[in-house]
Amino acid sequence: MSVQNVLNTIKENNIQFVDFRFVDLAGRAHHITLPSTEVEAETFVNGVAFDGSSITGFRGIESSDMVMIPDTETAYIDPFTAHPTLIIMSNIHTPEGERYDRDPRSIAQKAEEYLQTTGIGTTAFFAPESEFFIFDDVRYESGMNKSYFEVDSEEAAWNTGRKEEGGNLGFKVPVKGGYVPVQPVDSQQDIRSEMVKVMQESGLRVERHHHEVSTAGAGEINFRFDTLTKTADNLLKYKYIVHNVANQYGKVATFMPKPLFGDNGSGMHVHMSIFNGDSPLFYEKGAYANLSPLAMHYMGGILHHAPALIALTNPSTNSFKRLVPGYEAPVNLVFSKGNRSAAVRIPIAAVTPKGCRIEFRTPDSTANPYLCFAAMLLAGLDGIKRKIDPVALGYGPFDTNIYHLSDEEKREIRSVPGTLDEALNALEADYEFLTEGDVFTKDFIDNYVAVKRKEAQAVAVRIHPHEYELYFGC
Template sequence: MSVENVLKTIKDNAIEWVDFRFVDLSGRAHHISLPAKEVDEETFVNGVAFDGSSIPGFRGIEESDMVMMPDPDAAYVDPFTAHPTLNIMCNIYTPDGERYERDPRSIAAKAEEFLQASGVGTTAFFAPESEFFIFDDVRYESTMNSSSFYVDSEEAAWNTNRKEEGGNLGFKVGVKGGYVPVAPVDTQQDIRSEMCRLLEEVGLRVERHHHEVATAGQAEINFRFDTLKKTADNLLVYKYIVHNTARQYGKVATFMPKPLFGDNGSGMHVHQSIFNGDTPLFYEKGAYANLSEMALHYIGGILYHAPALLALTNPSTNSFKRLVPGYEAPVNLVFSKGNRSAAIRIPVAAVTPKGCRIEFRTPDSTANPYLAFSAMLMAGLDGIKRKINPVELGYGPMDKNIYELSDDQKAQIRSVPGTLDEALDALKADYEFLLEGDVFTKEFIDNFIELKRGEAKAVAIRIHPHEYGLYFDC
């Protein structure tokens, strides 16, 4: 959409407010709203000022002035506001007009530029499967003398004997029993359909929705793949619509990877491929899973750099509560066709040459998508550049259920880091591939590690309720 078309949209839709948005290092959106009558062509030239010192990991108070530069290609009419509002995603610049090196969206743009300059291909396509839970109640606290959380759902397995419903109607979802049941077991068909309606209303192409494996309202909606930066934009829109639609239904949605103990967590499986113009580069008919040599090297790059990648694709302490064996969690650094216990799965059902792709199953939605997608692309391109062969390195293919292997066989398979601190250690030791083409900078990586170390420490020093059960009677 051109600036002219954005201004026309404002006029045609009687827009009263224009909401300028940017994303922080953790992937959370922030916004400032201007009266629509104050927005003109100059706004897209001069941008909108904001205080960068108030955003964690951005700027010190002595250099706080920053500028949002609106991207007219990332605008849509907000479906929730009472006053007609147009939302526009922005890039971040310094006051002297330089692209801000810590702006995640600018990093995504640089990753796309690096791909084109590399000569490997022209476009990388991404498609995330971002799972989430819909709860009816959520409460938590962490104080000096108390620590607890509580979530509830009308369809949860623990509510088969709940009396507060005024007559329990049964049909609860069992633990690990939630994969695609019909109503009345699936109570959330309409809310997911409304989410999809709104997603299509703002321009996303929805492919399907369904209930996911876990009890208590786990869900998944898939939207159409797109280019790296555009898909990251779409994922922020997706989360915004999921969160606010749930709110309208008197419920709450969360993309937290592991909100429940003892059942499956929520991942963000990321499908990806590279094209040269209209030509897919990951397809070779008759090869293993119809994968080209380039695709194998791309896989090799991701699996080789995976411990470091996880600091960006799984950047929360809660991420590693999901990455444990036994819950369909992709903790094994191998690739396979159709095997969901591998970190990288190659979809083979009903796949065309243009649909040939890899699926990195380890990431989750605490990731900032601009950073995570960029890092995955850089790892894959490094694999192509260095011709990293995943077979020669023992990364597969593994077409067996890994969880059913013997202990000796499992010991031969590399696993993901066990904690956020371990992933950050891996990133500190292996980051050079991210610096190619100045996509990431050493300063950015150091700052990111410091920010996430603070989160890990904040969790580590706090007393866990389960410790009372283990140690209170010592």
């Protein structure tokens, strides 16, 4: 969409405000809103100023002036505002006009540009499956003398005996019993359908939605794949719509990886493939899972760099509450066709040459999608350049249920890091593949690690409620 087309959209739809957005280090959107009367062609050249010192991980107060340069291709009408508003994503530049090297969206674009310089292919496609929970109530507090959280859902397994409903109607979702039941067990069919409707009206091509495995409102909506940066843009739009439709229903949605103890969490399985023009590069008929040697090397790069990648794909302390055995979480760094207990799965059902892809199942939605997708692409490209053979390195294939292997057999399988600190250590030890083509800078990585270390420390020093149960009577 050209600048003129955006200006025409503003006029034709009686748009009153234009919402310019950018994304921070954690992947959360921020916005500054201008009356549409103040938006001119020059706005898209000169940009919109903001204070970078107020955004975690950006700039100090002594050099805080930053500029948003809008990307007109991302424009869509906000489905939630009372006054007609147009949303436009932006890249971050310095006041001197240079692309800011800590801007996650610019990093994603640089990864796409780097792919084209390698001669390997022209386009990388990504498709995330971002899961979430919808709760009816959430309460939490972390203070000097108390620490707790409590969530509730009308369909939760713990509410089979609840009397406060005005008559308990049953049909609760059992623990690990929530995968694709029909109504009335699936109490959130209509709210997810409303989310899909709003997504479609906002330009997303949605493929399906369903209830997920966990009790208490676990859900998933899948939108169609696209190129790296566009998919990251779409994921921000997706999360914005899920959060706000839930709010309209008097509920609250969360993409937190592990909001409940004792049941499955929320992952973000990411499907990837590379094309050269219109030609898919991951397909070779008759090979293992119909994967080409190039695809196998790409997968080798993902698995080889996985401990470092996980600092970007699973960047929260809560991520590692999900990455434990027994809850369908992909903790084993191996590959398999169709096997969901492996970190990398190759889908084989109803797959065409153009649909041939690999699925990295470890990530979750606390990841900044621009950084997450860029890092995975760079890891895969490194695997192609170095011809990393995942079979020779012992990464598989493992076509049996890994959770049923003996302890001795499991010891032969490399696992994901056990904590955020371990993942950050791995990133500090293995980051050179990210700096290829100057996609990530060493300054960015050092700054990112410092920010995430503070998060890990903030959790580590706080008293956990379960410690009272374990140790109060010592």
